[in-house]
Amino acid sequence: MKPSLRTAVTAAVTTALVAAGLSTPSPATAAPKAAIVAKYDYTAQVSDVVVHSPSMNRDIPVTVLSPKNKTKPAGVLYLLNGAGGGEDAANWLNKSDVVKFFAKKNVYVVIPMKGAFSYYTDWVRRDPVLGVNKWSTFLGKELPGVINKAYKTNGKNAIAGISSSATSVLNLAIQHxxxxKAVSAYSGCASTSSEMGKAYIKLVVETRGGAKVSNMWGPTNGPGWIKNDPVAHAAGLRGLAVYLSAATGLPGQYDSTRYVPKPAVLADQIILGGGIEAATRICTEDLANKLASLRIPATVDRPATGTHSWRYWQDQLHKSWPQMARKIGA
Incomplete structure (x- = not known):
């Protein structure tokens, strides 16, 4: 289901619930607890739910992929989109085979469809452009209880993310x-307090999102950046099944006209995507080395070629899935 149609249907469902007295759009009377305020089933497998977040006082659309057998308890994979937060076309539903891949697997896949340029973290103050962002609170404290109440889950969770959200999933695993039980980070930059990490985050939050990084974690030379640095707090990943991946940025099998027919788009993927991926490889090695020094086991995949693009992330999801599945009973 395309995002535009899904958004329209979700809005219609929410309006119907409001009319029936089951929900309210008024911030003054918002639900005091996280709860599902709207739901629409597209198929037996794919549903959109709207979850009210008390910490942000707004409703968050979430896509849920259900297992084929809903009578048997299943684990949950929280799958985060990249910088666009699922609000643009560049998301897991549009750019990968997640629906097909998980169709016969015993797992609930939960994909938030909001959070653009937020790094899925708790911001220290409201931003004039992005508003209030308390994503760590929402994802770590509010949403899991709602999902566990609404679906037949087994209480075991994994989380995975790409690019900017590859940093987010590591922080979420450490902070909560x-x-x-497992965390997978594809093509991310975990060393957020390094100069490279700061530059990468500014590119996402300020250049692309139009917001201010100082509203996220405070001054770039302040303690907030170290507090949210997975490399600095890598010890917090002990006991988890950790999967890291990043390629070299050199053109690979998906960087061709066979997969990207438009020359301008292909050039952008090779030049810009190649440069970004090369940078994330350095960041990934920083975290891998830190984990090794702490004697924390981690699976690290280092493809010899590949750019910062979706087909490579789809491959990494497939490769990391068996490790996550074992940990969540899937």
Missing amino acids: KGLY
Whole structure:
């Protein structure tokens, strides 16, 4: 289901619930607890739910992929989109085979469809452009309880993300100890307090998002950046099944006209995507080395070629899935 149609249907469902007195759009009377305020089933497998977040006082659309057998308890994979937060066309549903891939697997896949340029973290103050962002609170404390109540889950969770959200999933795993059994980070930059990490985050939040990074974690030379640096807090990943991946940025099998027929788009993927991927490889090695020094096991995949693009991330999801599946009973 395309995002535009899904958004329209979700809005219609929400309006119907409001009319029936089951929900309210008024911030003054918003639900005091996280709860599903709207739901629409597209197929037996794919549903959109709208979850109210008390910490942000707004409703968040979430796509849920259900297992074929809903009578048997299943684990949950929280799958985060990249910088666009699922609000643009560049998301897991549009750019990968997740629906088909998980169709016969015993797992619930939960994909938030909001959070553009937020790094899925708790911001220290409201941003004039992006508003209030308390994504760590929402994803770590509010949403899991709602999902566990609405679906027949087994209490075991994994989390995975790409690019900017590859940093987010590591921080979420560290900050919400015990919530996840496994974490997978594809093409991310975990060393957020390094100069490269800061530059990467500014590119996402300020250049692309139009917001201010100082509203996210405070001054770039302040403690907030170290507090949210997975490399600095890598010890918090002990006990989890950790999967990291990043390629070299050199053109690979998906960087051709066979997969990207438009020359301008292909050139952008090779030049810009290649440069970004090369940078994330350096960041990934920083975290891998830190984990090794702490004697924390991690699976690290280092493809010899590949750019910062979706087909490579789809491959990484497939490759990391068996490790996550074992941890969540899928």
